[in-house]
Amino acid sequence: MDLLRLCLRVTRALGWPCRVLTAAACLWLGGTATAQAAPIVLTPGQDRLAIAGQAELLEDPSHQLRADQVLAPSQAWRPVATPVLNLAHSPSAWWLHLRLVGAAGAATTRVLELDNPRLDDIEVHVLHAGGAASHYRAGDQRPFADRPIAYHGFAFPLAVSAGETVDVLVRLDSRDGFLGLLPIKLWSEQAFQQAMQRHTLLCGLYYGALLILLLYHLCLLGSTRHAAFGWYVGYLFCLVATRFAFEGHAAQYLQGLPPLWINQGLLVNYSMSVVLFGAMLIANVKPALARRPWLLRLCWAVVGLNALPVPMALVGSYSGTLKLAMPATMASILFAMGLSIWAWRQGLRHTRFFLLGAACMLVGLMAERMRLEATLPDHPLLAYGVAIGSVLEALCIAIALAEGMNRMKADKLLAERQALEAETRLNNELGQLVRARTRELEAANQRLTTLSITDELTGAFNRRHFQDQLAYRLAHVRREGGAIGLCLFDLDHFKGYNDHYGHPAGDEVLRRVSATVQACLKRSTDRLFRVGGEEFALLLSGPDRSHLLGFLDEVRRSIEALGIPHAQHGAGVVTASFGLAWCDHAATAETDEEALYRCADELLYRAKARGRNRVDSAEVPGALAQHQAG
Incomplete structure (x- = not known):
């Protein structure tokens, strides 16, 4: 006991960390000579414990006591006689003392919850048997960032080693004397997280229900006054x-x-x-x-x-x-x-x-x-x-x-005669509103049409629009003359890219490639389509096949010039292979959409077989005949 008093006197002039460490040493050396909170044995499967009734309480009218002082033998600790602590209106500060005993065989972490979000000032001192200590400070008068757990109330993590005895000191103070009811709970980490999630969900439903009522009646207020x-x-x-x-x-x-x-x-x-x-x-x-x-x-x-x-x-x-x-x-x-x-x-x-x-x-x-x-x-x-x-x-x-x-309603019936004069004006305004809404609806429909034919990821046209446009352009060449070029291309070794870098990175590559190709398009009739995962199609028009070959080689170089690293490709960067099927007016009579697509697809695979990062082309139906003969 003399040793405990000596420790307390030595640390009076020191800062709070030394005082807390000394308090922990006092507990370790003095054992039962100080506060005697009933030990709370932590065992597996304890999801939640209401522990206020197992705590000790100490009143501090001076608001000056420190953690090392409250553990002195002279302090008048008393047990909490009720399952819930009720400090109501009190001008004093209060200290709580809890003693936790870790389960044998395994360390555990529990969460101490003080179920009153309106406490002004809270200090928590966690004193371990070997002299180690930790300290937390929170309260609704303090910054939210001070709280050790981002929680709407107050919760503090308590790490307890296997078989260890840990003393927890909680200091409660109020700016103007109101403390109120204070349920104290000890949670397992998993149960606490589940309770937080459930509380967030229920509060969201509560606020949502009232806000819906508020907005609805705000509209009624605006309409009825x-x-x-x-x-x-x-x-x-x-x-x-x-x-x-x-x-x-x-x-x-x-x-x-x-x-x-x-x-x-x-x-x-x-x-x-x-x-x-x-x-x-x-x-x-x-x-x-x-x-x-x-x-x-x-x-x-x-x-x-x-x-x-x-x-x-x-x-x-x-x-x-x-x-x-x-x-x-x-x-x-x-x-x-x-x-x-x-x-x-x-x-x-x-x-x-x-x-x-x-x-x-x-x-x-x-x-x-x-x-x-x-x-x-x-x-x-x-x-x-x-x-x-x-x-x-x-x-x-x-x-x-x-x-x-x-x-x-009865008053409205009496006012109908006055409303007759305003009816014509209201009808005119309504007609104007309907016309305005009609124009807005047409614009919205146009936007929806654009969205329905656009690939969401890349911004290119989608496969459904590709099929429609291919049939339309082929029919137009048959009817009006000219020529059509269908080019299919995809990114080389793209599956390996996704496997190595991940699908989000692959999606970003598709977006960059699409933007690059669209920037290369020169004619208003040229279109880019995304027809598969990494496969794209180009519908092109030009004076001859050699002109389109030059254009596609420019596109190929532009993709390679992006310099996107590709560790699974021998070139070291992302490249693309192209297959161009060229069909002039004379050939369209014996060529349909499927045949043209098949020819372009075969040319794409031929480009891949010849080493990738190249453009292969052929005229239809010559390419089809060669394919059938092969």
């Missing part, structure tokens, strides 16, 4: 923004925003969502309230009560704002349910959906709170109680607004 839709759009925006900040996603995805803004935005949007809900309900029961002015004033007083936290949040009083906002919210939900029942009995049947929505939110709030307090089991549905309740509430309000809009 009805104030109820404006209240509803604002309510949905505040609901999404509140949950986005509450779940820690704002800190994760909007890292450029100051943490204070995120906390202020959370409280402002939270309070405004309740205010806008109240405004929507008042607007929908206004016909019944018109006969009871005192009740209308009471309704606006309740709405005003929920607006009070807004200025408090803007001046940065997070804890004080919550102390007012939470009771005000619960009182408002109960008041809204009572008002909805009363308005329903007054004949406003659509207010029953406001009642149902408020009930869903109330049940969701209570379920999630009771899960956090371990009153209810940790079921996934309960974990997303507020999210589920808020989505159901939003849907119920949307239905209520839709039913309320039905009441407007």
